[in-house]
Amino acid sequence: MSLSRCLPLGQNARVIIIPARFAHAAPASTNAASDDAPNYFQKIALRFQGVPLKGEAHAPKSAFDDANKEWSAPEVLPAIPKDFKEHPDRDLVNYPYPARPMYPPKTRLLMMPDSWFTAFNNVTGVSGPYLFFGGLFAFLLNKELWVFEEQGHMTVGWILFYLLVKNTSGYKIDQSLYQGYQERVNFFKGLIQEDLKDAVQFRKTSAAETESLNAIKEALPTALKESMALQLEATYRKNVQTVATELKRRIDYLKETEETKQRFEKEQLLKLINSSVEKQINDKSFKDQYLSNAIQQLKGLNLSV
Structure with a gap:
């Protein structure tokens, strides 16, 4: 006898007790007779049977859905590298790192x-x-x-309670513990990635620089030769420009010297001429001779007229 239901029959109500072996067939016939409207106790029976009610798309979930399921990790725990040492003096032969078991060891008698x-x-x-x-x-x-004291018999009850919890909720407990472990591992991985962000960026930059260096490695001698040729050409042009500037400066100096010399000679010649003319003008005999010549020229002009 597992479930019961009460059917109101008007004023004279009767309690009908249905055996468990007939309770499986009772909801279907009752649902059909009551136009898909089960009462409270029928709903409880349907819940225990895992049958969805009217309007429900999925079957109800029960705490015993995962009973007797064996949990297995989707991903094994990461093992410590064999050559890992937190200090060079660490003795891994006599004192190895403790290995964390993935599953509990095999037991007997619970x-x-x-x-x-x-x-x-x-x-x-x-x-x-x-x-x-x-x-x-x-x-x-x-x-x-x-x-054994007077309550020692309760040990049997605790063992039965342990077996009940282990077989009903052990799968969910193991799954939740593994998810918590994965979240903790992901948290520490995030910290490591945050600390190594600069190192990873430097590694990417170094790799890019190495690739670029390898790309120009073959053309580097030619580039150096062309650079040397350009430097020589620039030095040659600079020297030519220096020589041209120096020649122009010297030519300008010679030209200015020659012009200064000619101007000095001209000034001295004019000065000499002016002084000679002034001497002759101041001489009385020159004046008389000049006047006599002028009178003769005038006479010659008159005769010709």
């Missing part, structure tokens, strides 16, 4: 490690470890080395 049992297999066989641990448990109880 909680005892399997390695405790395999150690007895070569000596006592498969049943030996069970007899050993069972006898040890009985010995501890018999000699009252392990004393």
Whole structure:
């Protein structure tokens, strides 16, 4: 007997108890009879059966959907590189880094490690470890080395509760823990990427510079030769310009010297002529002779007229 429902029958109400084996068939017939309008208890029965109600596109989710599922990580944990050392003096042979297991170790009897049992297999066989641990448990109880108090029977309840939680919610717990681990790893990866941003940018820049250098490596001798030729040409032109400027300066100097010499000679000649003329003009005999010549010329003019 698992579910019950109450059907109001007017004033004289009766309670009808439906066995569990008939409860699976009852909702379908009841839904058809009640025009797809299940009552409260029928909804509860449909919820437990995982049947969607009217107007629901998907089946309802239950806490027991992931029961007895074995969780497996989509991505294994990153392993530490074999040559990694936080210090050069680190002894990796005698003191290796502890490896973080991806899955819990195999156990027997719900909680005892399997390695405790395999150690007895070569000596006592498969049943030996069970007899050993069972006898040890009985010995501890018999000699009252392990004393059970009045609430010791609750251990069985806690074990059953553990099995219930493990088989119903263990899959979701493992999945949520793995997601939390991935978020933490991504957080630290983001910090590392932020710290190495400058280094990555420098590496990209260095790679681009290396590629450009390799591209001009073959043409570098020709470029150097042409650069040397251009430098020689520029030096030659500069020297030619210097020589031309110096020649022009000297020619201008000679020309100015010659013009100055000619002007000085001309001035001296004019000065000499002026002084000679002034002497002759001041001489009385020259005046008389000049007057006599002028009178003769006038007479000659009169005769010819």
